[in-house]
Amino acid sequence: MQDTRLLENIRLVLCNPTHAGNIGAVARAMKTMGLSRLYLVNPSHFPDVDATARACGGQDILESAVVTETLDEALKGVNLIGGLTARQRSLSHPVMSLRDAAPRFVRQAEQDEVALIFGTEMSGLSNKELEACHVIVHIPANPVYSSLNLAAAVQVVAYEIAAGYFEIPHASTPPLALFEDVERFYAHLEEVLIDIGFLSLDSPRKLMSRMRRLFARAGLEKEEVLMLRGMLKALSSNRKTVDIERSDD
Amino acid sequence: MQDTRLLENIRLVLCNPTHAGNIGAVARAMKTMGLSRLYLVNPSHFPDVDATARACGGQDILESAVVTETLDEALKGVNLIGGLTARQRSLSHPVMSLRDAAPRFVRQAEQDEVALIFGTEMSGLSNKELEACHVIVHIPANPVYSSLNLAAAVQVVAYEIAAGYFEIPHASTPPLALFEDVERFYAHLEEVLIDIGFLSLDSPRKLMSRMRRLFARAGLEKEEVLMLRGMLKALSSNRKTVDIERSDD
Structure with missing residues (x-):
């Protein structure tokens, strides 16, 4: 002030x-x-x-x-x-x-x-x-x-x-994620999207570029990357379970 | 607008x-x-x-x-x-x-x-x-x-x-005085100031520079220069009358 x-x-x-x-x-x-x-x-x-x-x-x-x-x-x-x-x-x-x-x-x-x-x-x-x-x-x-x-x-x-x-009150700004952690998230996301059949490497439709644009605009925080990676992992293991159950049929 | x-x-x-x-x-x-x-x-x-x-x-x-x-x-x-x-x-x-x-x-x-x-x-x-x-x-x-x-x-x-x-309402801006008319005003003013003994060419005390600074800051309008010249003229002729009256004594 x-x-x-x-x-x-x-x-x-x-x-x-x-x-x-x-x-x-x-x-x-x-x-x-x-x-x-x-x-x-x-x-x-x-x-x-x-x-x-x-x-x-x-x-x-x-x-x-x-x-x-x-x-x-x-x-x-x-x-x-x-x-x-x-x-x-x-x-x-x-x-x-x-x-x-x-x-x-x-x-x-x-x-x-x-x-x-x-x-x-x-x-x-x-x-x-x-x-x-x-x-x-x-x-x-x-x-x-x-x-x-x-x-x-x-x-x-x-x-x-x-x-x-007068200053505007700032909530303490949470730390942003590191470049390499965000890149690992994108790689993970891409893997999952291919796995679920939403992304085809033959016709990628700029999907990953759009995802990057969205998350870049938001400015991913460290905790958010951990949260998103957790979601992707849960999704993967859930699918494996489903696959195992299916193969049990 | x-x-x-x-x-x-x-x-x-x-x-x-x-x-x-x-x-x-x-x-x-x-x-x-x-x-x-x-x-x-x-x-x-x-x-x-x-x-x-x-x-x-x-x-x-x-x-x-x-x-x-x-x-x-x-x-x-x-x-x-x-x-x-x-x-x-x-x-x-x-x-x-x-x-x-x-x-x-x-x-x-x-x-x-x-x-x-x-x-x-x-x-x-x-x-x-x-x-x-x-x-x-x-x-x-x-x-x-x-x-x-x-x-x-x-x-x-x-x-x-x-x-x-939204725009702010402007009164129609009166025309500013021309350079040469303002210069004639300054010359007239200087003449009167010398005449009344307030300005001495031996020690001018930057008086005219200060006057110029004041009027420049105000931005003299055409009508204002006419008004000021009129005041100076009235002052001069009033002084002449006074001088004549005095010389009549």
């Missing part, structure tokens, strides 16, 4: 949020991506039971949220500001896709305070609020219906900003 | 969703990213007013959602299956980050049906449900608290899969 301290230089600002549930969901979304600094400009209801209910593991973010009366107060001390908006604006600031904008904000957060601001649920950021921004950040969306829920937008933004800082 | 028809080959499957509100929020999240095919395996409450309330513009997705009793039914006709999980699993399938997995699912959706399955809210996908998957898809998240809300996870997945198909 990379050093996540720079994430502390990133604040998310909600302008006039009207649904307390959304504030809680925003706190949860931030928490999952390691963001911690939430600013609420003139929220309709806060604190509120709905916010608390939906914050789940993000309670600490709700508790440390900074409530201000104006956007200017929430932006004090900030160097770089991005505004999220779905709508096209005239006389607009530079518009960047979220994917392009995220690295710029992360890079700046290494040395400066940065803010991403989100508008009120029904109408988004006002033109006055956008004027505080250096850049407009846009989440590409379905032109037929592009209105992400506020907390959903925050989740996507937080993911794009911070996900690169 | 690219051809989005392949998005119709992608189905999202919710296993045992317990909160109807989440189902609605999932429908909205899908709609914003152009996904339309929702499968619900054994939902606790559906249809439900909470689902309808939170679906907003995704009502049509709720209405066409397919409800099944088992995961097997929901996966009928599917070629490639990915399971979303936040937890580490033993004896696991290959684990891919969402970012790496998304292109694989999109590529496959060009010719096949693909499914992404999401577990129940409290505990995620069961081991049995994961066994239906080709690959486990993981959203990198804060190890301290990695539990995304179900609809938030769907929003991020849908964004990663489909956002590349």
Whole structure:
């Protein structure tokens, strides 16, 4: 995991949020991506039971949220500001896709305070609020219906900003089989396939090549080769038993 | 915008969703990213007013959602299956980050049906449900608290899969200024700065280089150069008036 301290230089600002549930969901979304600094400009209801209910593991973010009366107060001390908006604006600031904008904000957060601001649920950021921004950040969306829920937008933004800082959990990778063991398996398999009459050396139909392709794609593990060899052996001895029984008839 | 028809080959499957509100929020999240095919395996409450309330513009997705009793039914006709999980699993399938997995699912959706399955809210996908998957898809998240809300996870997945198909809205880009007009502006600016005594040719302090750097970074537009030249002119004539007035004293 990379050093996540720079994430502390990133604040998310909600302008006039009207649904307390959304504030809680925003706190949860931030928490999952390691963001911690939430600013609420003139929220309709806060604190509120709905916010608390939906914050789940993000309670600490709700508790440390900074409530201000104006956007200017929430932006004090900030160097770089991005505004999220779905709508096209005239006389607009530079518009960047979220994917392009995220690295710029992360890079700046290494040395400066940065803010991403989100508008009120029904109408988004006002033109006055956008004027505080250096850049407009846009989440590409379905032109037929592009209105992400506020907390959903925050989740996507937080993911794009911070996900690169977290690793995906890996189960300990089992050891792959050795080349020579896999070759012995193929030889064994071929032998059995000939034995059961499925493979004829006169017209092999690329059967073994196809088998190799399949198992190569899967990437055989050591234990799997042992398992497959065991199956082939069981099959062979079972057939011999059957043959013996038949010859007994 | 690219051809989005392949998005119709992608189905999202919710296993045992317990909160109807989440189902609605999932429908909205899908709609914003152009996904339309929702499968619900054994939902606790559906249809439900909470689902309808939170679906907003995704009502049509709720209405066409397919409800099944088992995961097997929901996966009928599917070629490639990915399971979303936040937890580490033993004896696991290959684990891919969402970012790496998304292109694989999109590529496959060009010719096949693909499914992404999401577990129940409290505990995620069961081991049995994961066994239906080709690959486990993981959203990198804060190890301290990695539990995304179900609809938030769907929003991020849908964004990663489909956002590349939608364009960001651009305000019509105003024309940039011509080189020679910008040079005339710099000459004019220098003249005024000397005139007001801020720039001395004896110790220019790199002032004009800094000015050039600032305006180059902004990328001056044609209209902006006209505006700046106008300001410089107004400043000059104002100073002349002041000089005349002074000489009248």
